Amino acid sequence: MTNKEISKALKLTAALGELHGENPFKLKSLTNASFQIDRLGESLLGKSLEELQTIPGIGKGIAIKLNELLQVGSTEELDEYLAKTPVGVVDMLGVKGIGPKKVALLWHELGIESPGELLYACNENRLLPLKGFGEKTQESIRQTLEYKLANEGSLHYAEAEIVALEVINYVNKQEPQWRIEMSAELRRKMEIVHEIELISDADITALQDVFGRSERFSELTEDQNFLKFTLDNKYKIGILSCEAEEFEKEQLMLTGPAEHLQELDLDPSEPIQSEQDFYTERGFPYILPELRDLPLDEASAINPEKLVELKDIKGVIHNHSTWSDGANTLEEMAFAARDLNLEYLIICDHSRSAGYAGGLSIERVIEQWKEIDLLNQKLAPFHIFKGIESDILSDSSLDYPEEILKDFDLVVASVHSVLRMDEEKANKRLLKAIENKYTKILGHPTGRLLLSRPGYPINHKLIIDACKANDVVIELNAHPYRLDIDWRWIPYCMEKGVKVSINPDAHRVEGYGDMRYGIEVARKGGLSKDFLFNAANLAEMKAILKK
Ligand SMILES: [Zn+2]
Ligand SMILES: [Zn+2]
Incomplete structure (x- = not known):
């Protein structure tokens, strides 16, 4: 030593x-x-x-x-x-x-x-x-x-995107005639970005000159056709420089992933005019960059018109207010949702066992319902539903007695405590919660936090099958640190006919903005509008929740 x-x-x-x-x-x-x-x-x-x-x-x-x-x-x-x-x-x-x-x-x-x-x-x-x-x-x-x-090099998509946009905006301001775009993992909307890579048709010396003009960029080095540098002594960035005529071909190759290009038999020496031509020549429709991580047969079978978009979301589900650990009042959360042209808010504050998060006692639940009734008179036709994010306790039960559970409009059931479980224990715990007749949505199914904790292991097929059998919806928690359920399981959800709810788990009004990240990864999994639970409008949602 x-x-x-x-x-x-x-x-x-x-x-x-x-x-x-x-x-x-x-x-x-x-x-x-x-x-x-x-x-x-x-x-x-x-x-x-x-x-x-x-x-x-x-x-x-x-x-x-x-x-x-x-x-x-x-x-x-x-x-x-x-x-x-x-x-x-x-x-x-x-x-x-x-x-x-x-x-x-x-x-x-x-x-x-x-x-x-x-x-x-x-x-x-x-x-x-x-x-x-x-x-x-x-x-x-x-x-x-x-x-x-x-x-440590890896970033959540949300942060990587902000950094890349800063670089692009900087170049656009300095040299508006240049073409510069996101590429690789960023362009494919991967939930974790290991390397921020962009592509430009500008000459590499010219690029170096532009980034040399600001002190925010440092450690500029050239590596083959890549210009590498650091933004704010913090973010490592690479820009591939290529000829304008080669832009689309280089973009196709840098976007990847390697398996996709291999499946398409891409030969780096073949002349390629545009990405569109490349796919057409091989008898495929244009495949959107975010779909390229799927197997080729699945990706090419997806109709891009059917893919979910932010505007398909009609109401916002699973949100917190100052009643539990949120930063904004219920009224502020409702106003903000209405301002986004959404038709309803399903508030799901924490349940009573979540002491760390100000979980609601039975008495507080009843008080909250009173406030909701008053606000609904004031805000109509906008509507607030009485939801709850109920802890799934370690014995799999939900966090309230039946007489309370039955009066919620919607119960999101989530695990927040005793996260260290083997697969058998986790499956059992979730299955029982899914079978509970008051559960409508399974919240963040694995409890993962991207870049910090892997989430407990579950048998996804078993859990998704159980959701189908019990008419339970799976949450795609849209917080950029969660994005849980993993988009890789969306094709299986659709195959089984299980709907997915894209929920921001907002703890403040700005949190609603996270729904976009949920949409991005849902598209990666090919989620069609028909399978988006909160594409239901207010009348439809009322009918669904009445059952
Ligand atoms: Zn939660
Ligand atoms: Zn929550």
Whole structure:
């Protein structure tokens, strides 16, 4: 081990000790030693226990630990701590601005076990009720985490798109005659973007010159025909430069994916005038970029006119208000939905077990219904339905007794607690909830948070079949961190005749905007308008929910 690694191991031991509530005096010697060794001129490698004790500031106890580190690369103490701490919690200790005490609170009070979950919690305003976390702290943690994720290279589609648009707008302003477009994963609307890639017909030296004009762009390098650079010291971007006549061909190739081009037998040396020609010559209709991740036979059978669009959504389902953990009042949420020309809002605040999110007691549910009745008189013909996002408890039951459940217009059933389950347990838990006669929608079926937690494993076919059998709709949660159910399962939903509801899970009025991301990925799965649950207009939805 190098001195640096030894110093880090000691620091981590101290942090984990504090996290687990150890004696601070004992930890102080570890922190001091870590600092001392980091500054030491000579390597500790090969030193005996006696020699280690002669280092200034190193007592016998620490010398024994150093010896252990040098001999086996770790210490028993460190291993014990690591064994009882989830990996993601250890990662959180590395986040700037939150010490071990705060991490312990986040872990124990909010059940947050990774930096990604923490970012999600910041966005949902979850940190504010915790002691020592104000609005400022929450915001600075959020920024640190976004930065960290961006530097690890992968981005949620929503963020990657904003970055790409900034670049495109910049070029359009500087050199409006150039052609520049998104490509690769971005153009295919992938839910996670590993590389932001664009394509332009501008000469690479000219491109370099344009990006050299602003300090926001740095680290400009040329790599074959790619210009690579960084935006705001944070986002890595690549632009492929090509001849204007080659633009469509290069765009086709860069868009990919490789399997699609292989299935089409693309020969890089063949002359291609346009993407349209390329497909026509092979006897296929033009295949939209977002459909190119599907097998060719499926993608070419889809009628693009039938694909869902944002304007097909007639009402907004699964939303939160200040009744639970939302930022806007029910009235504000309703007005905002009406302003978007939607015909109805199905409010689904959290149910009573969701203590972390201000879940509604039975008394509060009844109070909310009163407010809904009043607002409905005021807002007609716009309509608010009385929904709930009911926790699926660990024994699979829903969160209220029957006499309350039966009076909701719609129940979204979702798992929020005890997320660590094997597939068997998860299937069982979901199946029972789907079979509950009050469940209308299965909310975010796997609980995944993109780029931070994979979601519990489920047998998708089994779950979708059960939804069919019990007349339950599957949610495509449109939050850009969720996009759950995964679009790859949409063809199976349609094959079985299960409808999909594209729900924003909005916690503030701006959250309605997320429906667009749901639409983008639904199109990737080929979702047809006929299978979109919330394409129902108000009269149709009233009829559906009356049953
Ligand atoms: Zn939820
Ligand atoms: Zn929700």
